[in-house]
Amino acid sequence: MTVLLLQMLSMFIFPQIIICAFIPYMESQRNISEFILLGLSSDQKVQIFCFIFFLFCYLAILVGNLLVFISIRCSYLFNQPMYYFLSHLSSTDIWYTSCVTPKLIGDLVQRKSISYRNYMSQILAMHFFGITEVFILTVMALDRCVAICRPLHYMIIMNRARCSLLIVSAWACGAAHSLSQFSVITRLPFCGPNEIDHYYCDIFPLLKVACTNTYVTGVLIVANSGMVALVTFVLLVGSYIIILFTLRNHSAEGRRKALSTCGSHITVVILFFGPSIFAYLRPPTTFPEDKIFALFYTIIAPMFNPLIYTLRNSEMKNALRKFWCQKTFLDERQN
Template sequence: MGIVSLGNQTITEFVLLGFYNIPELHLLFFIVFTVIYASIIIGNMLIIVAVISSQRLHTPMYFFLGNLSFLEILYTSTVMPKMLEGFLQEAAISVAGCLFQFFTFGSLATAECFLLAVMAYDRYLAICFPLRYPLLMGPKWCLGLVATAWFSGFMVDGLVVALMAQLKFCGPNHIDHFYCDFMPLVKLACSDHRVAQVTTFVLSLVCLTVPFGLILTSYARILVAVLRVPAGASRRKAFSTCSSHLVVVSTFYGTLMVLYIEPSAVHSLLLSKVFSLLYTVVTPIFNPVMYTLRNREVHQALRRLLYFKQTETLD
Protein backbone atom coordinates (compact mmCIF):
# COMPACT_ATOMS: atom_id res chain seq x y z
CA MET A 1 0.00 0.00 0.00
CA GLY A 2 1.92 3.02 -1.27
CA ILE A 3 5.32 1.56 -0.33
CA VAL A 4 8.09 2.01 -2.90
CA SER A 5 11.83 2.23 -2.59
CA LEU A 6 13.30 5.72 -2.16
CA GLY A 7 16.97 5.04 -1.42
CA ASN A 8 17.18 4.10 2.24
CA GLN A 9 13.66 5.38 2.89
CA THR A 10 11.12 2.82 1.76
CA ILE A 11 7.95 4.27 3.26
CA THR A 12 6.06 6.92 1.33
CA GLU A 13 2.93 7.00 3.48
CA PHE A 14 1.68 6.28 6.99
CA VAL A 15 -1.61 4.89 8.23
CA LEU A 16 -3.18 6.66 11.20
CA LEU A 17 -4.75 3.94 13.35
CA GLY A 18 -6.74 6.33 15.55
CA PHE A 19 -9.14 4.44 17.81
CA TYR A 20 -8.88 1.23 15.77
CA ASN A 21 -9.34 -1.04 18.82
CA ILE A 22 -12.99 0.01 19.37
CA PRO A 23 -14.48 -0.27 15.84
CA GLU A 24 -18.02 -0.77 17.20
CA LEU A 25 -17.99 2.87 18.37
CA HIS A 26 -16.60 4.40 15.17
CA LEU A 27 -19.96 5.54 13.78
CA LEU A 28 -20.95 7.09 17.11
CA PHE A 29 -17.55 8.78 17.40
CA PHE A 30 -17.87 10.12 13.85
CA ILE A 31 -21.25 11.71 14.61
CA VAL A 32 -20.18 13.13 17.99
CA PHE A 33 -16.87 14.58 16.76
CA THR A 34 -18.48 15.97 13.60
CA VAL A 35 -20.93 17.90 15.78
CA ILE A 36 -18.07 19.06 18.04
CA TYR A 37 -15.96 20.13 15.05
CA ALA A 38 -18.87 22.08 13.54
CA SER A 39 -19.50 23.71 16.95
CA ILE A 40 -15.85 24.75 17.23
CA ILE A 41 -15.85 26.32 13.77
CA ILE A 42 -19.21 28.09 14.20
CA GLY A 43 -18.54 29.23 17.78
CA ASN A 44 -15.12 30.68 17.02
CA MET A 45 -16.33 32.24 13.76
CA LEU A 46 -19.10 34.00 15.69
CA ILE A 47 -16.50 35.49 18.03
CA ILE A 48 -14.42 36.72 15.08
CA VAL A 49 -17.47 38.24 13.36
CA ALA A 50 -18.62 39.89 16.60
CA VAL A 51 -15.17 41.39 17.26
CA ILE A 52 -14.82 42.71 13.69
CA SER A 53 -18.37 44.06 13.37
CA SER A 54 -18.75 45.78 16.76
CA GLN A 55 -16.91 49.04 17.33
CA ARG A 56 -17.22 48.53 21.10
CA LEU A 57 -15.14 45.36 20.83
CA HIS A 58 -12.23 47.08 19.08
CA THR A 59 -10.10 46.84 22.21
CA PRO A 60 -6.87 44.90 22.93
CA MET A 61 -8.68 42.18 24.90
CA TYR A 62 -11.03 41.36 22.02
CA PHE A 63 -8.29 41.76 19.42
CA PHE A 64 -6.38 39.00 21.21
CA LEU A 65 -9.58 36.96 21.60
CA GLY A 66 -10.29 37.22 17.86
CA ASN A 67 -6.77 36.00 17.12
CA LEU A 68 -7.22 33.11 19.55
CA SER A 69 -10.48 32.13 17.83
CA PHE A 70 -8.84 32.21 14.39
CA LEU A 71 -5.94 30.16 15.73
CA GLU A 72 -8.34 27.60 17.24
CA ILE A 73 -10.12 27.14 13.90
CA LEU A 74 -6.84 26.47 12.08
CA TYR A 75 -5.51 24.37 14.97
CA THR A 76 -8.51 22.03 15.07
CA SER A 77 -8.77 21.84 11.28
CA THR A 78 -5.27 20.38 10.99
CA VAL A 79 -6.28 17.33 13.04
CA MET A 80 -10.03 16.65 13.04
CA PRO A 81 -10.74 16.05 9.32
CA LYS A 82 -8.19 13.22 9.25
CA MET A 83 -9.49 11.87 12.54
CA LEU A 84 -13.05 11.84 11.18
CA GLU A 85 -11.84 10.06 8.04
CA GLY A 86 -10.31 7.38 10.26
CA PHE A 87 -13.72 6.56 11.72
CA LEU A 88 -15.06 5.75 8.24
CA GLN A 89 -12.08 4.21 6.47
CA GLU A 90 -8.34 3.70 6.69
CA ALA A 91 -6.75 7.14 7.10
CA ALA A 92 -3.56 7.17 5.01
CA ILE A 93 -1.25 10.18 4.88
CA SER A 94 1.99 10.69 2.96
CA VAL A 95 5.28 11.12 4.82
CA ALA A 96 5.49 14.73 3.60
CA GLY A 97 1.83 15.27 4.54
CA CYS A 98 2.45 13.81 7.98
CA LEU A 99 5.40 16.12 8.62
CA PHE A 100 3.39 19.08 7.33
CA GLN A 101 0.48 18.20 9.65
CA PHE A 102 2.86 17.96 12.60
CA PHE A 103 4.52 21.26 11.64
CA THR A 104 1.21 23.11 11.25
CA PHE A 105 -0.36 21.66 14.37
CA GLY A 106 2.78 22.09 16.49
CA SER A 107 3.31 25.67 15.28
CA LEU A 108 -0.25 26.65 16.12
CA ALA A 109 -0.08 24.94 19.53
CA THR A 110 3.15 26.81 20.33
CA ALA A 111 1.64 30.08 19.09
CA GLU A 112 -1.34 29.48 21.39
CA CYS A 113 1.02 29.02 24.36
CA PHE A 114 2.45 32.49 23.75
CA LEU A 115 -0.91 34.06 22.88
CA LEU A 116 -2.49 32.85 26.13
CA ALA A 117 0.43 34.44 27.98
CA VAL A 118 -0.14 37.70 26.06
CA MET A 119 -3.83 37.63 27.06
CA ALA A 120 -2.89 37.15 30.72
CA TYR A 121 -0.43 40.05 30.48
CA ASP A 122 -3.15 42.20 28.91
CA ARG A 123 -5.55 41.47 31.81
CA TYR A 124 -2.77 42.22 34.29
CA LEU A 125 -2.19 45.68 32.76
CA ALA A 126 -5.94 46.38 32.47
CA ILE A 127 -6.69 45.50 36.10
CA CYS A 128 -3.50 46.63 37.84
CA PHE A 129 -2.81 49.79 35.78
CA PRO A 130 -6.25 50.93 34.50
CA LEU A 131 -5.28 54.58 34.00
CA ARG A 132 -2.08 53.80 32.07
CA TYR A 133 -3.58 50.81 30.23
CA PRO A 134 -4.48 52.65 26.94
CA LEU A 135 -0.88 53.88 26.69
CA LEU A 136 0.77 50.61 27.77
CA MET A 137 -1.34 48.50 25.39
CA GLY A 138 -1.43 50.67 22.27
CA PRO A 139 -2.32 49.36 18.79
CA LYS A 140 1.30 48.91 17.63
CA TRP A 141 2.26 47.06 20.81
CA CYS A 142 -0.82 44.78 20.48
CA LEU A 143 0.05 43.97 16.88
CA GLY A 144 3.68 43.34 17.81
CA LEU A 145 2.72 40.93 20.61
CA VAL A 146 0.38 38.94 18.35
CA ALA A 147 2.91 38.84 15.50
CA THR A 148 5.58 37.60 17.93
CA ALA A 149 3.28 34.83 19.21
CA TRP A 150 2.49 33.60 15.68
CA PHE A 151 6.07 33.91 14.42
CA SER A 152 7.53 32.15 17.48
CA GLY A 153 5.26 29.17 16.92
CA PHE A 154 6.30 28.63 13.31
CA MET A 155 9.98 29.29 14.02
CA VAL A 156 10.20 26.82 16.94
CA ASP A 157 8.36 23.98 15.22
CA GLY A 158 10.13 24.67 11.93
CA LEU A 159 13.37 23.68 13.66
CA VAL A 160 11.85 20.46 15.02
CA VAL A 161 10.40 19.47 11.64
CA ALA A 162 13.72 20.23 9.92
CA LEU A 163 15.33 17.66 12.23
CA MET A 164 12.51 15.17 11.75
CA ALA A 165 12.78 15.48 7.97
CA GLN A 166 16.28 13.97 8.26
CA LEU A 167 14.90 10.77 9.82
CA LYS A 168 14.50 7.58 7.79
CA PHE A 169 11.32 5.51 7.95
CA CYS A 170 11.83 1.95 6.77
CA GLY A 171 8.79 0.26 8.31
CA PRO A 172 6.32 -0.40 9.84
CA ASN A 173 4.14 2.48 8.68
CA HIS A 174 1.24 2.38 11.17
CA ILE A 175 1.03 5.36 13.56
CA ASP A 176 -0.93 4.42 16.68
CA HIS A 177 -2.56 7.84 17.01
CA PHE A 178 -5.26 9.93 15.31
CA TYR A 179 -2.77 12.52 14.01
CA CYS A 180 0.97 12.81 13.34
CA ASP A 181 2.29 13.57 16.82
CA PHE A 182 5.97 13.62 17.72
CA MET A 183 6.43 10.52 19.91
CA PRO A 184 4.35 8.06 17.83
CA LEU A 185 6.19 9.28 14.71
CA VAL A 186 9.79 9.10 15.97
CA LYS A 187 9.15 5.59 17.33
CA LEU A 188 8.81 4.46 13.70
CA ALA A 189 12.14 5.99 12.61
CA CYS A 190 14.88 3.51 11.72
CA SER A 191 17.61 6.15 12.04
CA ASP A 192 18.98 7.87 15.16
CA HIS A 193 16.35 10.26 16.51
CA ARG A 194 18.07 11.34 19.72
CA VAL A 195 18.94 14.85 18.46
CA ALA A 196 15.34 15.48 17.39
CA GLN A 197 14.03 14.09 20.69
CA VAL A 198 16.35 16.14 22.92
CA THR A 199 15.72 19.31 20.87
CA THR A 200 11.95 18.80 21.09
CA PHE A 201 12.14 18.23 24.84
CA VAL A 202 14.18 21.41 25.42
CA LEU A 203 11.96 23.54 23.18
CA SER A 204 8.80 22.09 24.77
CA LEU A 205 10.19 22.85 28.22
CA VAL A 206 10.92 26.47 27.28
CA CYS A 207 7.74 27.10 25.26
CA LEU A 208 5.48 25.65 27.95
CA THR A 209 7.08 26.69 31.23
CA VAL A 210 8.06 30.28 30.30
CA PRO A 211 4.57 31.39 29.09
CA PHE A 212 2.91 29.39 31.89
CA GLY A 213 5.17 31.07 34.43
CA LEU A 214 4.24 34.49 33.01
CA ILE A 215 0.54 33.57 33.25
CA LEU A 216 0.84 32.46 36.88
CA THR A 217 2.76 35.65 37.74
CA SER A 218 0.17 37.83 35.98
CA TYR A 219 -2.76 36.18 37.74
CA ALA A 220 -1.07 36.22 41.14
CA ARG A 221 -0.71 40.00 40.80
CA ILE A 222 -4.26 40.30 39.45
CA LEU A 223 -5.59 38.37 42.44
CA VAL A 224 -3.81 40.69 44.87
CA ALA A 225 -5.13 43.77 43.03
CA VAL A 226 -8.72 42.46 42.82
CA LEU A 227 -8.84 41.53 46.51
CA ARG A 228 -8.03 45.17 47.33
CA VAL A 229 -11.14 46.32 45.43
CA PRO A 230 -14.37 46.52 47.50
CA ALA A 231 -16.81 43.71 46.74
CA GLY A 232 -19.13 44.64 43.91
CA ALA A 233 -19.69 44.55 40.17
CA SER A 234 -16.08 45.47 39.29
CA ARG A 235 -14.65 42.64 41.36
CA ARG A 236 -17.17 40.13 39.94
CA LYS A 237 -16.41 41.17 36.36
CA ALA A 238 -12.66 40.87 36.91
CA PHE A 239 -13.03 37.43 38.50
CA SER A 240 -15.39 36.27 35.71
CA THR A 241 -13.02 37.33 32.92
CA CYS A 242 -9.95 35.86 34.60
CA SER A 243 -11.60 32.59 35.64
CA SER A 244 -12.66 32.00 32.01
CA HIS A 245 -9.09 32.45 30.87
CA LEU A 246 -7.73 30.20 33.65
CA VAL A 247 -10.05 27.31 32.71
CA VAL A 248 -8.73 27.35 29.13
CA VAL A 249 -5.13 27.76 30.30
CA SER A 250 -5.28 24.95 32.87
CA THR A 251 -6.67 22.42 30.41
CA PHE A 252 -4.34 23.41 27.58
CA TYR A 253 -1.06 23.66 29.49
CA GLY A 254 -1.79 20.75 31.82
CA THR A 255 -2.26 18.20 29.04
CA LEU A 256 0.65 19.52 26.95
CA MET A 257 3.03 19.37 29.90
CA VAL A 258 2.10 15.78 30.64
CA LEU A 259 2.49 14.66 27.03
CA TYR A 260 5.60 16.59 25.97
CA ILE A 261 7.62 17.21 29.13
CA GLU A 262 6.77 14.08 31.14
CA PRO A 263 5.44 11.50 28.62
CA SER A 264 6.37 8.62 30.95
CA ALA A 265 3.49 9.76 33.19
CA VAL A 266 1.06 8.47 30.55
CA HIS A 267 1.16 4.70 30.88
CA SER A 268 -0.96 3.63 27.91
CA LEU A 269 -1.49 4.64 24.29
CA LEU A 270 -5.23 4.97 24.86
CA LEU A 271 -4.63 7.39 27.75
CA SER A 272 -2.23 9.35 25.55
CA LYS A 273 -4.97 9.70 22.92
CA VAL A 274 -7.48 10.81 25.54
CA PHE A 275 -5.04 13.48 26.80
CA SER A 276 -4.48 14.57 23.19
CA LEU A 277 -8.24 14.97 22.73
CA LEU A 278 -8.27 17.42 25.65
CA TYR A 279 -6.06 19.95 23.89
CA THR A 280 -7.09 19.23 20.29
CA VAL A 281 -10.87 19.15 20.84
CA VAL A 282 -11.88 20.25 24.36
CA THR A 283 -9.79 23.44 24.58
CA PRO A 284 -10.97 24.85 21.21
CA ILE A 285 -14.60 24.39 22.24
CA PHE A 286 -13.90 25.97 25.65
CA ASN A 287 -12.93 29.20 23.88
CA PRO A 288 -16.39 30.14 22.50
CA VAL A 289 -18.16 28.67 25.54
CA MET A 290 -16.10 30.39 28.24
CA TYR A 291 -15.53 33.71 26.45
CA THR A 292 -18.88 34.12 24.69
CA LEU A 293 -21.61 32.57 26.82
CA ARG A 294 -20.32 34.42 29.90
CA ASN A 295 -19.55 37.74 28.20
CA ARG A 296 -22.29 40.37 28.04
CA GLU A 297 -20.45 42.60 25.55
CA VAL A 298 -20.05 39.76 23.05
CA HIS A 299 -23.74 38.84 23.59
CA GLN A 300 -24.79 42.38 22.78
CA ALA A 301 -22.56 42.52 19.68
CA LEU A 302 -24.01 39.26 18.35
CA ARG A 303 -27.58 40.36 19.08
CA ARG A 304 -27.02 43.66 17.25
CA LEU A 305 -25.50 41.77 14.33
CA LEU A 306 -28.42 39.31 14.14
CA TYR A 307 -30.96 42.12 14.50
CA PHE A 308 -29.26 44.05 11.68
CA LYS A 309 -29.33 40.97 9.42
CA GLN A 310 -33.00 40.34 10.17
CA THR A 311 -33.86 43.98 9.45
CA GLU A 312 -31.92 43.78 6.18
CA THR A 313 -33.84 40.65 5.18
CA LEU A 314 -37.22 42.23 5.95
CA ASP A 315 -36.33 45.33 3.90
Protein backbone atom coordinates in the same frame (compact mmCIF):
# COMPACT_ATOMS: atom_id res chain seq x y z
CA MET B 1 -6.38 42.96 8.06
CA THR B 2 -2.69 42.24 7.44
CA VAL B 3 -2.55 39.80 10.35
CA LEU B 4 -5.77 38.08 9.19
CA LEU B 5 -4.32 37.66 5.68
CA LEU B 6 -1.16 36.20 7.24
CA GLN B 7 -3.27 33.64 9.09
CA MET B 8 -5.16 32.59 5.96
CA LEU B 9 -2.01 32.24 3.88
CA SER B 10 -0.06 30.43 6.58
CA MET B 11 -2.67 27.68 6.86
CA PHE B 12 -2.10 26.56 3.28
CA ILE B 13 1.19 28.02 2.05
CA PHE B 14 3.63 28.00 4.98
CA PRO B 15 3.70 24.19 5.53
CA GLN B 16 3.91 23.48 1.80
CA ILE B 17 6.78 25.91 1.22
CA ILE B 18 8.80 24.32 4.02
CA ILE B 19 7.94 20.79 2.88
CA CYS B 20 9.03 21.57 -0.70
CA ALA B 21 12.29 23.07 0.54
CA PHE B 22 13.08 19.91 2.51
CA ILE B 23 11.86 17.36 -0.09
CA PRO B 24 15.32 16.36 -1.46
CA TYR B 25 16.64 15.77 2.06
CA MET B 26 13.45 14.03 3.22
CA GLU B 27 13.44 11.67 0.24
CA SER B 28 16.96 10.49 1.05
CA GLN B 29 16.04 9.70 4.66
CA ARG B 30 13.31 7.11 4.24
CA ASN B 31 12.26 3.98 2.35
CA ILE B 32 8.53 4.15 3.09
CA SER B 33 5.89 6.18 1.30
CA GLU B 34 3.10 6.28 3.89
CA PHE B 35 2.16 5.74 7.52
CA ILE B 36 -0.85 3.89 8.91
CA LEU B 37 -2.66 5.71 11.74
CA LEU B 38 -4.24 3.16 14.11
CA GLY B 39 -6.75 5.76 15.32
CA LEU B 40 -8.76 5.79 18.53
CA SER B 41 -10.31 2.33 18.24
CA SER B 42 -10.64 -0.60 15.86
CA ASP B 43 -14.22 -1.39 16.99
CA GLN B 44 -16.69 -0.48 14.23
CA LYS B 45 -19.44 0.66 16.63
CA VAL B 46 -17.00 2.91 18.46
CA GLN B 47 -15.85 4.31 15.12
CA ILE B 48 -19.43 5.15 14.09
CA PHE B 49 -20.03 6.91 17.41
CA CYS B 50 -16.73 8.80 17.11
CA PHE B 51 -17.57 9.82 13.53
CA ILE B 52 -20.86 11.41 14.61
CA PHE B 53 -19.39 12.94 17.76
CA PHE B 54 -16.30 14.48 16.15
CA LEU B 55 -18.28 15.71 13.17
CA PHE B 56 -20.56 17.54 15.61
CA CYS B 57 -17.51 18.86 17.50
CA TYR B 58 -15.88 20.17 14.34
CA LEU B 59 -19.05 21.91 13.19
CA ALA B 60 -19.42 23.42 16.68
CA ILE B 61 -15.81 24.65 16.55
CA LEU B 62 -16.30 26.27 13.15
CA VAL B 63 -19.68 27.86 13.94
CA GLY B 64 -18.78 28.99 17.47
CA ASN B 65 -15.42 30.51 16.63
CA LEU B 66 -16.71 32.13 13.44
CA LEU B 67 -19.57 33.71 15.40
CA VAL B 68 -17.14 35.14 17.93
CA PHE B 69 -14.68 36.27 15.25
CA ILE B 70 -17.28 37.98 13.03
CA SER B 71 -19.15 39.54 15.96
CA ILE B 72 -15.97 41.13 17.32
CA ARG B 73 -14.68 42.27 13.94
CA CYS B 74 -18.01 43.92 13.08
CA SER B 75 -18.64 45.62 16.43
CA TYR B 76 -17.15 48.28 18.70
CA LEU B 77 -15.43 45.51 20.71
CA PHE B 78 -12.73 45.18 18.06
CA ASN B 79 -11.19 48.45 19.31
CA GLN B 80 -10.68 46.98 22.78
CA PRO B 81 -7.40 45.05 23.22
CA MET B 82 -8.97 42.10 25.07
CA TYR B 83 -11.45 41.40 22.27
CA TYR B 84 -8.87 42.13 19.60
CA PHE B 85 -6.80 39.28 21.03
CA LEU B 86 -9.91 37.10 21.41
CA SER B 87 -10.73 37.49 17.71
CA HIS B 88 -7.24 36.23 16.85
CA LEU B 89 -7.61 33.36 19.31
CA SER B 90 -10.87 32.32 17.60
CA SER B 91 -9.31 32.38 14.14
CA THR B 92 -6.26 30.44 15.37
CA ASP B 93 -8.58 27.82 16.93
CA ILE B 94 -10.20 27.29 13.52
CA TRP B 95 -6.87 26.81 11.73
CA TYR B 96 -5.41 24.70 14.54
CA THR B 97 -8.24 22.19 14.79
CA SER B 98 -8.62 22.08 10.99
CA CYS B 99 -5.15 20.54 10.86
CA VAL B 100 -6.42 17.47 12.74
CA THR B 101 -10.19 17.01 12.90
CA PRO B 102 -11.11 16.65 9.19
CA LYS B 103 -8.45 13.94 8.80
CA LEU B 104 -9.65 12.22 11.98
CA ILE B 105 -13.26 12.22 10.75
CA GLY B 106 -12.24 10.92 7.33
CA ASP B 107 -10.14 8.10 8.82
CA LEU B 108 -13.21 6.80 10.68
CA VAL B 109 -14.88 5.84 7.38
CA GLN B 110 -11.87 4.85 5.24
CA ARG B 111 -8.36 3.41 5.40
CA LYS B 112 -6.29 5.29 7.98
CA SER B 113 -3.25 6.01 5.83
CA ILE B 114 -1.31 9.20 5.26
CA SER B 115 1.63 9.88 3.00
CA TYR B 116 5.03 10.64 4.47
CA ARG B 117 4.89 14.16 3.06
CA ASN B 118 1.41 14.88 4.47
CA TYR B 119 2.43 13.45 7.85
CA MET B 120 5.32 15.90 8.07
CA SER B 121 3.11 18.71 6.81
CA GLN B 122 0.56 18.07 9.56
CA ILE B 123 3.26 18.04 12.24
CA LEU B 124 4.57 21.36 10.94
CA ALA B 125 1.11 22.97 10.84
CA MET B 126 0.05 21.55 14.22
CA HIS B 127 3.06 22.94 16.04
CA PHE B 128 2.85 26.23 14.16
CA PHE B 129 -0.76 26.97 15.11
CA GLY B 130 -0.55 25.27 18.50
CA ILE B 131 2.37 27.35 19.76
CA THR B 132 0.86 30.48 18.21
CA GLU B 133 -2.25 29.84 20.31
CA VAL B 134 -0.10 29.30 23.40
CA PHE B 135 1.51 32.72 22.95
CA ILE B 136 -1.84 34.41 22.21
CA LEU B 137 -3.21 33.01 25.48
CA THR B 138 -0.12 34.34 27.26
CA VAL B 139 -0.57 37.77 25.67
CA MET B 140 -4.22 37.78 26.78
CA ALA B 141 -3.15 37.09 30.37
CA LEU B 142 -0.64 39.95 30.26
CA ASP B 143 -3.38 42.19 28.84
CA ARG B 144 -5.64 41.40 31.81
CA CYS B 145 -2.74 42.05 34.17
CA VAL B 146 -2.16 45.52 32.70
CA ALA B 147 -5.92 46.28 32.68
CA ILE B 148 -6.28 45.50 36.39
CA CYS B 149 -2.92 46.70 37.70
CA ARG B 150 -2.60 49.86 35.54
CA PRO B 151 -6.19 50.81 34.61
CA LEU B 152 -5.50 54.53 34.08
CA HIS B 153 -2.68 53.83 31.62
CA TYR B 154 -4.23 50.72 30.05
CA MET B 155 -5.19 52.17 26.65
CA ILE B 156 -1.82 53.93 26.38
CA ILE B 157 0.17 50.80 27.19
CA MET B 158 -2.01 48.46 25.12
CA ASN B 159 -2.40 50.67 22.06
CA ARG B 160 -3.26 49.14 18.68
CA ALA B 161 0.31 49.24 17.36
CA ARG B 162 1.61 47.37 20.42
CA CYS B 163 -1.27 44.86 20.25
CA SER B 164 -0.56 44.15 16.58
CA LEU B 165 3.14 43.74 17.37
CA LEU B 166 2.31 41.20 20.09
CA ILE B 167 0.11 39.21 17.69
CA VAL B 168 2.75 39.22 14.94
CA SER B 169 5.33 38.14 17.53
CA ALA B 170 3.08 35.24 18.56
CA TRP B 171 2.93 34.07 14.94
CA ALA B 172 6.68 34.50 14.53
CA CYS B 173 7.32 32.41 17.66
CA GLY B 174 4.97 29.73 16.33
CA ALA B 175 6.88 29.65 13.04
CA ALA B 176 10.27 29.48 14.78
CA HIS B 177 9.13 26.64 17.04
CA SER B 178 7.56 24.57 14.26
CA LEU B 179 10.62 24.98 12.03
CA SER B 180 12.97 23.86 14.78
CA GLN B 181 10.85 20.75 15.47
CA PHE B 182 10.53 20.01 11.77
CA SER B 183 14.26 20.30 11.15
CA VAL B 184 14.88 17.71 13.90
CA ILE B 185 12.43 15.05 12.69
CA THR B 186 13.40 15.31 9.00
CA ARG B 187 16.80 13.90 9.99
CA LEU B 188 15.21 10.63 11.11
CA PRO B 189 15.49 7.62 8.75
CA PHE B 190 12.41 5.39 8.22
CA CYS B 191 12.95 2.00 6.63
CA GLY B 192 10.44 -0.55 7.96
CA PRO B 193 7.57 -0.21 10.47
CA ASN B 194 5.00 2.39 9.47
CA GLU B 195 2.11 1.92 11.94
CA ILE B 196 1.55 4.95 14.19
CA ASP B 197 -0.47 4.33 17.36
CA HIS B 198 -2.31 7.65 17.32
CA TYR B 199 -5.19 9.43 15.59
CA TYR B 200 -3.12 12.34 14.28
CA CYS B 201 0.46 13.02 13.25
CA ASP B 202 2.29 13.38 16.55
CA ILE B 203 6.06 13.37 17.08
CA PHE B 204 6.58 10.90 19.94
CA PRO B 205 4.79 7.98 18.18
CA LEU B 206 6.87 8.79 15.10
CA LEU B 207 10.10 8.31 17.07
CA LYS B 208 9.08 4.70 17.82
CA VAL B 209 9.15 3.68 14.15
CA ALA B 210 12.40 5.44 13.21
CA CYS B 211 15.29 3.18 12.22
CA THR B 212 17.80 4.74 14.59
CA ASN B 213 18.36 5.62 18.22
CA THR B 214 16.04 8.58 18.91
CA TYR B 215 17.06 9.40 22.50
CA VAL B 216 18.83 12.65 21.60
CA THR B 217 16.03 13.65 19.22
CA GLY B 218 13.46 13.02 21.96
CA VAL B 219 15.41 15.13 24.44
CA LEU B 220 15.58 18.00 21.94
CA ILE B 221 11.83 17.80 21.32
CA VAL B 222 11.05 17.79 25.04
CA ALA B 223 13.43 20.69 25.60
CA ASN B 224 11.70 22.65 22.85
CA SER B 225 7.96 21.93 23.22
CA GLY B 226 8.02 21.16 26.93
CA MET B 227 9.96 24.22 27.94
CA VAL B 228 7.82 26.51 25.78
CA ALA B 229 4.71 25.14 27.48
CA LEU B 230 6.28 25.35 30.94
CA VAL B 231 7.69 28.88 30.57
CA THR B 232 4.45 30.30 29.16
CA PHE B 233 2.46 28.52 31.87
CA VAL B 234 4.70 30.08 34.54
CA LEU B 235 4.14 33.51 32.94
CA LEU B 236 0.41 32.90 33.02
CA VAL B 237 0.43 31.85 36.67
CA GLY B 238 2.68 34.78 37.55
CA SER B 239 0.37 37.28 35.87
CA TYR B 240 -2.64 35.96 37.79
CA ILE B 241 -0.75 36.01 41.08
CA ILE B 242 -0.05 39.71 40.44
CA ILE B 243 -3.73 40.23 39.56
CA LEU B 244 -4.93 38.54 42.77
CA PHE B 245 -2.45 40.57 44.83
CA THR B 246 -3.66 43.80 43.20
CA LEU B 247 -7.35 42.95 43.71
CA ARG B 248 -6.93 43.06 47.48
CA ASN B 249 -7.22 46.86 47.27
CA HIS B 250 -10.31 46.82 45.02
CA SER B 251 -13.94 47.00 46.07
CA ALA B 252 -16.07 43.85 46.24
CA GLU B 253 -17.80 44.81 42.98
CA GLY B 254 -14.46 45.51 41.29
CA ARG B 255 -13.08 42.15 42.39
CA ARG B 256 -16.17 40.35 41.16
CA LYS B 257 -16.03 41.97 37.71
CA ALA B 258 -12.28 41.40 37.33
CA LEU B 259 -12.45 37.77 38.45
CA SER B 260 -15.38 37.12 36.12
CA THR B 261 -13.33 38.30 33.14
CA CYS B 262 -10.20 36.44 34.26
CA GLY B 263 -12.17 33.29 35.13
CA SER B 264 -12.98 32.67 31.46
CA HIS B 265 -9.34 32.91 30.49
CA ILE B 266 -8.20 30.70 33.37
CA THR B 267 -10.68 27.98 32.32
CA VAL B 268 -9.38 28.04 28.74
CA VAL B 269 -5.76 27.93 29.94
CA ILE B 270 -6.43 24.88 32.14
CA LEU B 271 -8.21 23.01 29.32
CA PHE B 272 -5.38 23.71 26.87
CA PHE B 273 -2.23 23.79 28.99
CA GLY B 274 -2.92 20.92 31.38
CA PRO B 275 -3.00 18.14 28.75
CA SER B 276 -0.30 19.87 26.66
CA ILE B 277 2.16 19.91 29.55
CA PHE B 278 1.39 16.24 30.28
CA ALA B 279 1.98 15.36 26.62
CA TYR B 280 5.28 17.19 26.09
CA LEU B 281 6.94 17.93 29.43
CA ARG B 282 8.04 14.37 30.16
CA PRO B 283 10.49 11.73 28.85
CA PRO B 284 10.02 11.10 25.10
CA THR B 285 7.78 8.05 25.29
CA THR B 286 4.15 7.17 24.61
CA PHE B 287 1.30 6.07 26.88
CA PRO B 288 -2.18 4.69 26.10
CA GLU B 289 -3.68 7.81 27.73
CA ASP B 290 -1.97 10.12 25.24
CA LYS B 291 -4.86 9.93 22.78
CA ILE B 292 -7.41 10.96 25.41
CA PHE B 293 -5.30 13.89 26.63
CA ALA B 294 -4.64 14.96 23.04
CA LEU B 295 -8.39 15.28 22.45
CA PHE B 296 -8.49 18.10 25.01
CA TYR B 297 -6.01 20.39 23.30
CA THR B 298 -6.88 19.47 19.70
CA ILE B 299 -10.71 19.38 19.83
CA ILE B 300 -12.32 19.93 23.25
CA ALA B 301 -10.61 23.24 24.16
CA PRO B 302 -11.23 24.89 20.74
CA MET B 303 -14.88 23.77 20.94
CA PHE B 304 -15.48 25.19 24.42
CA ASN B 305 -13.55 28.44 23.96
CA PRO B 306 -16.45 30.33 22.31
CA LEU B 307 -18.91 29.11 24.97
CA ILE B 308 -16.59 30.02 27.84
CA TYR B 309 -15.89 33.50 26.53
CA THR B 310 -19.51 34.30 25.62
CA LEU B 311 -21.55 32.74 28.43
CA ARG B 312 -19.39 34.35 31.13
CA ASN B 313 -19.03 37.73 29.42
CA SER B 314 -21.94 40.18 29.26
CA GLU B 315 -20.18 42.48 26.75
CA MET B 316 -19.61 39.59 24.39
CA LYS B 317 -23.23 38.43 24.69
CA ASN B 318 -24.51 41.95 24.05
CA ALA B 319 -22.27 42.29 20.98
CA LEU B 320 -23.49 38.95 19.60
CA ARG B 321 -27.11 39.86 20.23
CA LYS B 322 -26.81 43.37 18.80
CA PHE B 323 -24.90 42.38 15.67
CA TRP B 324 -26.93 39.34 14.68
CA CYS B 325 -30.31 40.83 15.58
CA GLN B 326 -29.48 43.96 13.62
CA LYS B 327 -28.35 41.86 10.66
CA THR B 328 -31.58 39.83 10.74
CA PHE B 329 -33.65 43.04 10.92
CA LEU B 330 -31.85 44.53 7.89
CA ASP B 331 -32.30 41.32 5.90
CA GLU B 332 -36.03 41.32 6.65
CA ARG B 333 -36.34 44.95 5.57
CA GLN B 334 -34.56 44.25 2.29
CA ASN B 335 -36.91 41.34 1.62
